[in-house]
Amino acid sequence: MSAGDQAVSGQAAAAGCGAPAGGAAIKDAGNQAIVQGRVTKDGAPVPVGYARLLNSGGDFVAEVPLGEDGGFRFFAAPGEWTLRVLAPGGISADRGVSAATGEIRELEVAV
Numbered sequence: 001m002s003a004g005d006q007a008v009s010g011q012a013a014a015a016g017c018g019a020p021a022g023g024a025a026i027k028d029a030g031n032q033a034i035v036q037g038r039v040t041k042d043g044a045p046v047p048v049g050y051a052r053l054l055n056s057g058g059d060f061v062a063e064v065p066l067g068e069d070g071g072f073r074f075f076a077a078p079g080e081w082t083l084r085v086l087a088p089g090g091i092s093a094d095r096g097v098s099a100a101t102g103e104i105r106e107l108e109v110a111v
Helices: 003-015
Strands: 032-043 050-054 060-065 071-076 079-087 090-097 104-111
Touching: 003 104, 032 090, 050 071, 060 071, 071 079, 079 104, 090 104
Parallel strands: 032 104
Antiparallel strands: 032 071, 050 060, 050 079, 079 090
């Protein structure tokens, strides 16, 4: 590992999850099954917290930090999932979602 790689991985570890908060904008799912959306409270984005993806058995599969706009995105396998939002102050919300190949599922989660 080069010194540059160490610095990058050190930043990712220090900041928590290594995934980019909110992710980049996607307009076409192609051959992917995408679950994305925003988390809000009283109409305002929730910029601090995490979105988790749980499988049909309730097992943890993936987690991403919320973006400044409360946004999150997962590239999921087709099927039934539970999205769990966790934010400071004991905020927690679950939403069921069905992911399908070639489709972007948009969720608005008000907490």
